[in-house]
Amino acid sequence: MQIRVNGRMHDVEVDMRTSLLDLLREHLHLSGTKKGCNQGGCGACTVLVDGERILSCLALAAQYDDREITTIEGLGTPDALHPLQQAFIDHDGFQCGYCTPGQICSAVGMAAELRRGLPSAVSRDVTDGSFALTQEEVRERMSGNLCRCGAHNGIVAAVLDIFAEEVA
Amino acid sequence: MIELAYRRATDVAAAIRFAAEEATPKFLGGGTNLVDLMREGAEAPATLIDVTRLPGRIQEREGGGVLIEGAARNTAIAEHRAVRERYPMLAKAILAGASGQIRNMATVGGNLLQRTRCFYFYDSAGRCNKRAPGAGCDAVEGFNRIHAVLGASPACVATHPSDMCVAFAALDAIVHLDGPEGPRTLPMTAFHRLPGDTPEVETELRPHELITAVELPPLPFAARSTYRKVRDRSSYAFALVSVAAALDVDEGGRVRDVRIALGGVAHKPWRASKAEAALRGAMASAESFRAAAEAELAAAVPLRDNAFKPGLAVRTIVSTLGELARGEAA
Numbered sequence: 001m002q003i004r005v006n007g008r009m010h011d012v013e014v015d016m017r018t019s020l021l022d023l024l025r026e027h028l029h030l031s032g033t034k035k036g037c038n039q040g041g042c043g044a045c046t047v048l049v050d051g052e053r054i055l056s057c058l059a060l061a062a063q064y065d066d067r068e069i070t071t072i073e074g075l076g077t078p079d080a081l082h083p084l085q086q087a088f089i090d091h092d093g094f095q096c097g098y099c100t101p102g103q104i105c106s107a108v109g110m111a112a113e114l115r116r117g118l119p120s121a122v123s124r125d126v127t128d129g130s131f132a133l134t135q136e137e138v139r140e141r142m143s144g145n146l147c148r149c150g151a152h153n154g155i156v157a158a159v160l161d162i163f164a165e166e167v168a
Numbered sequence: 169m170i171e172l173a174y175r176r177a178t179d180v181a182a183a184i185r186f187a188a189e190e191a192t193p194k195f196l197g198g199g200t201n202l203v204d205l206m207r208e209g210a211e212a213p214a215t216l217i218d219v220t221r222l223p224g225r226i227q228e229r230e231g232g233g234v235l236i237e238g239a240a241r242n243t244a245i246a247e248h249r250a251v252r253e254r255y256p257m258l259a260k261a262i263l264a265g266a267s268g269q270i271r272n273m274a275t276v277g278g279n280l281l282q283r284t285r286c287f288y289f290y291d292s293a294g295r296c297n298k299r300a301p302g303a304g305c306d307a308v309e310g311f312n313r314i315h316a317v318l319g320a321s322p323a324c325v326a327t328h329p330s331d332m333c334v335a336f337a338a339l340d341a342i343v344h345l346d347g348p349e350g351p352r353t354l355p356m357t358a359f360h361r362l363p364g365d366t367p368e369v370e371t372e373l374r375p376h377e378l379i380t381a382v383e384l385p386p387l388p389f390a391a392r393s394t395y396r397k398v399r400d401r402s403s404y405a406f407a408l409v410s411v412a413a414a415l416d417v418d419e420g421g422r423v424r425d426v427r428i429a430l431g432g433v434a435h436k437p438w439r440a441s442k443a444e445a446a447l448r449g450a451m452a453s454a455e456s457f458r459a460a461a462e463a464e465l466a467a468a469v470p471l472r473d474n475a476f477k478p479g480l481a482v483r484t485i486v487s488t489l490g491e492l493a494r495g496e497a498a
Contacts, residue, residue, distance in 0.1 A: 015169075015172075016172040016173070016174045016216070017172055017206075019203070038207075039204050039207070040200060040204060040270060043267065043269060046269055052243075052272045053268060053269045053272060054269050054272050054273050055200070055269045055270060055273065058198075058199050058200050058203045058204060058270075058273065059199060059203075059273065060174075060196070060199055060203060060216075062174050062218075063176075063196070063199065063218055063220060106268065106269065109268065109269070109272075110268060113243075113268065116247065117247075118243065118246070118247050119246070119252070119259070119263065120263055121260070121263040121264045121403065123263075126246075126252045126256050126259045126260055126263070127252050127253050127256055129252070139403070140402075140403050141268055142268075143267055143403035143404040144266070144267020144268055144269050144270065144404055145267075
């Protein structure tokens with residue numbers, strides 16, 4: 001199959017059971033994407049497919065050929081951090097860092113959803129598509145990403161710092 | 169190693185043709201449930217037929233209805249303007265389910281066919297009549313806080329985990345199917361089955377049949393409808409009890425029409441027909457809401473750990489209808 005990851009096309013042969021997560025980590029050696037629960041419960045494996053956030057552990061790689069995958073390696077580099085990566089540092093949005101790549105990919109995907117006016121379960125009115133990006137909204141929209149160090153307050157602050165102006 | 173084949177269909181005809189050519193095929197949507205179940209050994213198809221690249225359109229229909237094709241993603245449905253304006257309970261139900269990532273992957277066809285989250289169904293060391301018909305059920309006398317209180321059987325006390333389907337049941341949605349014997353439709357309320365003594369048969373779907381669409385008939389008063397979900401944590405958890413409701417009150421304060429369905433209480437999305445019947449023509453008051461809810465839950469049979477559910481369901485119905493009567497919900 002052919003798969004484009006972080007702007008680069010790869011030709012790979014995988015077993016049908018291979019998840020997108022294992023393809024990224026074991027075949028392409030992009031170990032930024034993390035395997036937490038491997039059953040869709042923690043969000044550590046979150047990547048972007050054509051700009052939309054998904055769980056790579058529940059994604060069979062074969063379903064994603066010809067799609068554009070973006071991992072944490074594609075969002076920022078040690079020399080050129082993504083603004084949200086810097087915000088995570090500034091706000092102590094992590095301790096061990098294991099959930100961080102998933103948190104950041106998820107937040108970037110969430111920002112695209114905000115721009116489109118997608119409501120959430122805590123938006124007061126689903127009909128009009130207008131809402132403020134409050135702490136409550138961020139917590140709800142990021143609830144698929146768990147941090148067992150308990151850095152959620154810092155994560156919410158970092159996300160608000162970078163994306164609060166996305167919603168007017 | 170046992171081979172697993174993969175075929176990709178890009179239209180309904182090809183999907184059905186591929187399925188007919190395979191011994192044990194399974195249609196693959198977003199994979200958010202099926203991939204996990206295959207790893208757990210609870211599902212073992214020989215061929216996966218990927219239907220995620222079918223069009224998945226969401227079409228507004230003449231007369232005010234909406235047709236949602238089987239490959240439409242949860243996010244796309246909740247985001248669609250006609251869905252949000254005409255059926256806010258459906259947008260809210262979808263947004264109350266899973267996480268942002270999973271909603272981007274999951275399809276409506278897959279949502280209808282997702283399997284129960286009963287712990288014992290996932291546990292290959294335990295007894296489960298769904299996994300191995302006739303084996304027995306460890307949930308009946310086990311940890312059953314999340315299990316059914318309505319319509320269960322000695323063979324199975326599992327619940328259907330969907331939020332979306334609860335709204336579909338309340339909205340009288342119609343499931344469109346296609347397969348070797350041609351297209352047909354089923355009411356959503358008749359699509360899922362109660363467990364009886366064959367809990368492994370969860371729907372009326374025939375072998376090799378594909379869910380091609382879910383149709384929402386026009387229901388003008390559903391523009392004022394909502395979905396309330398009660399769970400152990402406030403996000404990213406399955407329902408203990410959920411209520412999808414729409415309420416139409418006349419000028420005299422009487423209930424002209426009402427739709428109520430419950431999640432988290434039964435093997436299928438539970439249409440609360442008794443409560444609806446009790447409410448039509450009654451005053452839209454807390455007293456009649458309570459009487460109707462109690463009539464619906466009168467048949468409840470609680471288990472060791474879920475005796476709270478009938479009362480919780482009654483209170484959630486009363487509260488949700490009250491919110492709609494006061495015009496507080498969308």
